[in-house]
Amino acid sequence: SFDPETPTDRRVLVLLDDFSLKSSHSIFFNSLKSRGFDLEFKLADDPTLSLRRYGQYLYDALILFSPSTERFGGSLDLTAVLDFVDSGHDLIIAVDASASDLIKNIATECGVDFDEDSSAMVIDHKSYAISGTEGDHTLIASDDFIQSDVILGKTKIKAPVIFKGIAHSVNAANNLVLKVLSASPSAYSANPTSELSSPPLLTGSAISLVSVVQARNNARIMITGSLDLFSNRLLRTAVQKAGSPDKYEKSGNEQFVTEISKWVFHERGHLKAVNLKHHKVGETDEPAIYRIKDDLKFSVEIYEWSGESWEPYVADDVQVQFYMMSPYVLKDGWILYLQHTLPV
């Protein structure tokens, strides 16, 4: 797990079906390397595969770019991957139409359900990316991003992201998982080569293209149904969304995968609160108990990890809630005094 002082991941294990992926997705990998990550590539069925040795984890994060693996090599299995996450490590899963049950099960355990129909892909006859093959509407151009500076960075992604792969859905009641990139209302999940015999199970914006999960122990997971999303080909391609006059020289994929990987690997959006102090006005010692109509002074220092150092966290939506006053009347959840400190 990450070091509380420098939470960014360092050692990353990348599992591949085929070493050719190393070159076909090199832009993404190189961007990680240039940010200081130490990538270790292995085949998913490598018999020496192991995440931990002598009770210590060898890696800080795991990238599963091995959609068709039915069984991992070495000591790695579903449980090992989930234990890895449950001990606070990060995970990126990308699959394609050939996704195996094993990978799908890992995703399910994390709260993401891939379409059960193994031949289905996301099809959208309205917001597809115009490409050479006429009538192929499985190449989706989506710009339905989550509105979050924390996950996708401050710079707006202008060009649509191109997606080609399978659909997944998330449970709305699950508050740990977020849809980062959703499909348009006209999308549906079905086999593109055969005729549609029954109505598709997954349709419209219920389909998520890219989702992220933050576990309660702060482990971060990104799951997507498209391995091609990270590929050099889609990163470099020009894009024009069907029905839209805008044409972009380059798709939004590069910016998208870079920013989201920053979030997943704790380069952004990681806070810590220190130096929590509270006392009655005019006193300095913390009392054992506050009573009604006491005036109190409360201060806490909140920092955000910028990737290299702790920066003061500046926001206008920090709340303080006092508990054990009256749970039935929550009228005292106000910020009384908030202190921002200067950079250390």
Added chain:
Amino acid sequence: MAAPEASSAAVPTLMTNNTLRNAFGGVLSFFILLLIGVLAFSIRLFSVIKYESVIHEFDPYFNYRVTQFLTKNGIYEFWNWFDDRTWYPLGRVIGGTVYPGLTLTAGTIWWLLNSLNIPLSVETVCVFTAPIFSAFASWATYLLTKEVKGAGAGLTAAVLLAMVPSYISRSVAGSYDNEAVAIFALIFTFYLYIKTLNTGSLFYATLNSIAYFYMVCSWGGYTFIINLIPMHVLLCIVTGRYSSRLYIAYAPLVVLGTLLAALVPVVGFNAVMTSEHFASFLVFIIIHVVALVYYIKGILSPKMFKVAVTLVISAGLAVCCAVIAVLIALVASSPTKGWSGRSLSLLDPTYASKYIPIIASVSEHQPPTWPSYFMDINVLAFLVPAGIIACFLPLSDASSFVVLYIATSVYFSGVMVRLMLVLAPAACITSGIALSQAFDVFTRSIKFQLPGLSSNTEVDAGETSSATKEAQNDAVKTEKAEETSKDRPSRKSKKKEREHVEKPSTKTKAEKKRLLALPLEASVISLLLLVFLGAFYVVHCVWAAAEAYSAPSIVLTSHSHDGLHVFDDFREAYAWLRHNTDVDDKVASWWDYGYQTTAMANRTVIVDNNTWNNTHIATVGTAMSSPEKAAWEIFHSLDVKYILVVFGGLVGYPSDDINKFLWMVRIGGGVFPHIKEPDYLRDGQYRIDSQATPTMLNCLMYKLSYYRFVETDGKGFDRVRRTEIGKKYFKLTHFEEVFTTHHWMVRIYKLKPQKNRIRGKTKKSKSKTSSTSSSKRSGTRKKNPWH
């Protein structure tokens, strides 16, 4: 003491031999009282001898904890005490919501002993407070009854009270509850009222207010006093017994008493605001009107008086109507008509069961059964009517008070078992009067029938008390007759007059006695029967004290063919909590165990026996009646970490949580309507066997009680419900068992932490291919590794 006083009055006229006899009687009654005190104290020690010196039951643990706080932090901290270890997350202001009388009393005793270098622990002082005060209570009974019917009746009543089972049940050593001191305060306040009524002394009236203040400090039952005394005053006025003594006895009590009562934080402005107190103010107004009328009657001629009456009545009626209208409007504006729930259920016995399940759920708030009368006051039940008759022969102000007291307390005891305690002193007083009068009649008859004895009458020392009492009684009677005619003669002249009337009355008494004499045989046999009756009472009381009421209820014992079994599971569980959980962990249980958990385990609880917040209790009740997941969410939102359930199915302990469960459902359903009682009943029957409803079998209480129960005997036979349980094999998903006591009586569960990840909903149909290596993580995979 009455005997010496009576003798001093008789000194100049009667023989010196008589003086000696009276002095001897005084000494004798002093020693008898001392012995009564010893009896009252020692009969309550069975619990210490048979078990150990511990605090009993539920409420006493709270009082004990408060006393500990008081002795450690002092009185000012005590008044300001906000307890954050209970009613989480609300907390409770202890200083303003307890009746502090008991705590302050025990705290004072402890402080006194310690400053005398007698290093007793707070617990020891608390354990023995109740027996000490029951000795005081029997002396107070002596004083009260002596004021009513003389020293003989007083001694008899004191003996009866010292060992009346009803009172023993609330005052055995270790039963450190408000009632322990409150009964003494109740009787003593009544005594001072009667004393003031008999003497007309303002000194006693002031003492009376102070005694009333102590009663208000001690127990919510003080409203009984503040309603009974006005009732008696009203009775006196209506029956034409108004006198200035009555005014002295009543008016200062209302004014001073109300002021003092308002000083107690828990009462505060309730002393003038709630309907329980209105009767006293109403009577206060009436007595002033009556006093004014008597005064005006005294200074006006009869004709003028008539004119004045018509004038006042026409004007007064108008004012009265206005005042009453305002009062009614005020009272009606409050939803409960200004009455508290407990008081309302006294007036209307069905009120609680209809509207307030939380009051109805307490077993001591149920109406008593007939056997419980026999159990609790035994032969007194038969003697009471005789005593009431004796009170009417002749009827004085004091004896009419006793009649009123017994009549009201019989009613109240019929409403709530708990108020049997108020009946007990009244029953003892009337029975004491009855027994003493009966002995009087029979022994006198025997004396007159036996020729040898009749010559030297009244030498027999054993009869001193009855004789002096008789004399005094006559004196009081004549005194009263005179006093009603003449208004308030001075104390000294009264004494002289009494001496005058003494002589003729003793003469006529001798005549009367001869006429009243019964046949010798009948007297002897009746006397014997009475002695047998008394002996039977003593045997019953000792049995009740030793067997029925000595169990501390936190330690249980049972006798079986292979000897004595001790069940110390409660303390085992509380000790486990104290040693194995974090100081700030919150423990949820049904409210019965709240006080014990805070006092013995020192952990924060959600609800406790001070049932002041119905919603909070209903929340816990709802959680207990919900399925696991919903219950987990409720408990989690309350920061609960551990859940404690009491389960008697293994050893046959009947007052466990499964038997209380319907109350949880009712109380929970009263606030959260999605909990419906019929869901838990099969055809109106509460059952936990295979016929039970699915709701019942899936609720948290069932699961926590019977989790792994089948492992004990292979069948899951519940010894309390005498049936096999309905659902035997099940797993808990949101809770884990952390501790179960030796006899399974207390089971403690821990809430599992929130899941790190939340699973997706896809059911894995073909898990075989991929998860050969998977282990027990999720519910679906766990199912069957061997299929």
